[in-house]
Amino acid sequence: MIDQLYRKAVLTVAERKSVENLIRARGWGLAQRFVAGENIPSALKAVKELQAEGILSNLDLLGEFIESPEQCNQFAQNVLDLLDAANAEGIVPYVSIKLSSVGQGKTVGGEDLGLTNARRIVGKARQYGGFVCLDMEDHPRVDQTLAQFRQLVGEFGGEHVGTVLQSYLFRTEADRDSLDDLRPNLRIVKGAYLEPETVAFKDKADVDAAYRRLVYAHLKAGNYTNVATHDESIINDVKHFVLAHGISRDAFEFQMLYGIRRDLQKSLAQEGYRVRAYIPYGRDWYAYFSRRIAETPRNAMFVVRGMLKG
Numbered sequence: 019m020i021d022q023l024y025r026k027a028v029l030t031v032a033e034r035k036s037v038e039n040l041i042r043a044r045g046w047g048l049a050q051r052f053v054a055g056e057n058i059p060s061a062l063k064a065v066k067e068l069q070a071e072g073i074l075s076n077l078d079l080l081g082e083f084i085e086s087p088e089q090c091n092q093f094a095q096n097v098l099d100l101l102d103a104a105n106a107e108g109i110v111p112y113v114s115i116k117l118s119s120v121g122q123g124k125t126v127g128g129e130d131l132g133l134t135n136a137r138r139i140v141g142k143a144r145q146y147g148g149f150v151c152l153d154m155e156d157h158p159r160v161d162q163t164l165a166q167f168r169q170l171v172g173e174f175g176g177e178h179v180g181t182v183l184q185s186y187l188f189r190t191e192a193d194r195d196s197l198d199d200l201r202p203n204l205r206i207v208k209g210a211y212l213e214p215e216t217v218a219f220k221d222k223a224d225v226d227a228a229y230r231r232l233v234y235a236h237l238k239a240g241n242y243t244n245v246a247t248h249d250e251s252i253i254n255d256v257k258h259f260v261l262a263h264g265i266s267r268d269a270f271e272f273q274m275l276y277g278i279r280r281d282l283q284k285s286l287a288q289e290g291y292r293v294r295a296y297i298p299y300g301r302d303w304y305a306y307f308s309r310r311i312a313e314t315p316r317n318a319m320f321v322v323r324g325m326l327k328g
């Protein structure tokens with residue numbers, strides 16, 4: 019409950035134009051801890067730096083307030099450019115996209131534009147042997163995202179496309195069961211949006227318990243599982259679970275956000291676990307940066323101290 023209040027308070031302050039202007043003007047240096055840069059070369063540089071530490075990457079082009087079909091198509095084109103640039107540098111591309119950014123919910127030419135653009139992106143990723151993860155957004159989008167995921171797996175195969183389930187939603191364990199026939203590659207997260215109590219657990223203990231149940235069920239079903247959390251106690255429990263059930267280290271990976279718990283990312287990689295960092299980049303970094311600050315007071319202090327110094 020306190021977590022929720024803190025998150026809401028920070029996000030409300032961050033939405034104020036005066037705060038945004040101040041952070042945009044003076045905060046880029048601070049944002050660079052969480053965002054790899056504003057363009058493709060800086061994102062690929064981060065990929066290579068992590069590679070040198072044995073950490074894999076998942077690139078995410080940031081984009082907020084993409085409204086018109088033209089903007090959605092342009093955003094999709096920017097992701098295609100990223101795939102080309104990664105391939106040209108010898109990097110097998112692994113990217114995440116938000117279907118809303120490429121037109122989900124807008125019908126163009128008789129079809130959902132999000133699906134049309136996702137097809138272009140997954141098709142190109144497959145051409146390069148790469149992978150596209152469909153991020154999960156707020157709860158009204160879950161049905162359509164899962165339906166489009168099913169469609170894309172049918173067209174391109176499950177080795178090139180995955181999606182995300184959020185443990186804070188009441189519906190999620192049933193969703194996982196309903197996807198099992200696809201043998202889906204799923205990223206399990208706790209959930210990052212402010213959801214109403216009619217659809218989501220409010221108590222952190224419930225969210226964490228559902229998280230463990232989801233990861234264990236997905237692993238037990240023999241499906242590739244992306245354990246996306248910075249929660250060390252969950253990470254330790256997953257390590258014990260796979261050991262106890264004889265599950266190979268090739269059947270799952272740990273995923274964390276760029277710049278968060280770098281120590282843990284490194285130590286897991288050194289222990290021989292597969293670790294992937296989610297690397298956001300792009301000019302639209304402000305909203306992403308605000309959400310990270312809203313996750314923990316420690317990050318808010320980091321910004322306040324940085325601004326006072328700067």
Ligand SMILES: Cc1cc2nc3c(=O)[nH]c(=O)nc-3n(C[C@H](O)[C@H](O)[C@H](O)COP(=O)(O)OP(=O)(O)OC[C@H]3O[C@@H](n4cnc5c(N)ncnc54)[C@H](O)[C@@H]3O)c2cc1C
Binds near residue numbers: 155250
């Ligand atoms: C790779 C990846 C992809 C994601 N994709 C999605 C998605 O598609 N949809 C979605 O809704 N959400 C997504 N999320 C966000 C997720 O839902 C959570 O909001 C976020 O991961 C924080 O939850 P946690 O699991 O780390 O656990 P928490 O219980 O929030 O945190 C556990 C511990 O981790 C550390 N920690 C957590 N966050 C931070 C931070 N910002 N800075 C410093 N320390 C921190 C703290 O020590 C904290 O005590 C993603 C997260 C990751 C890691």
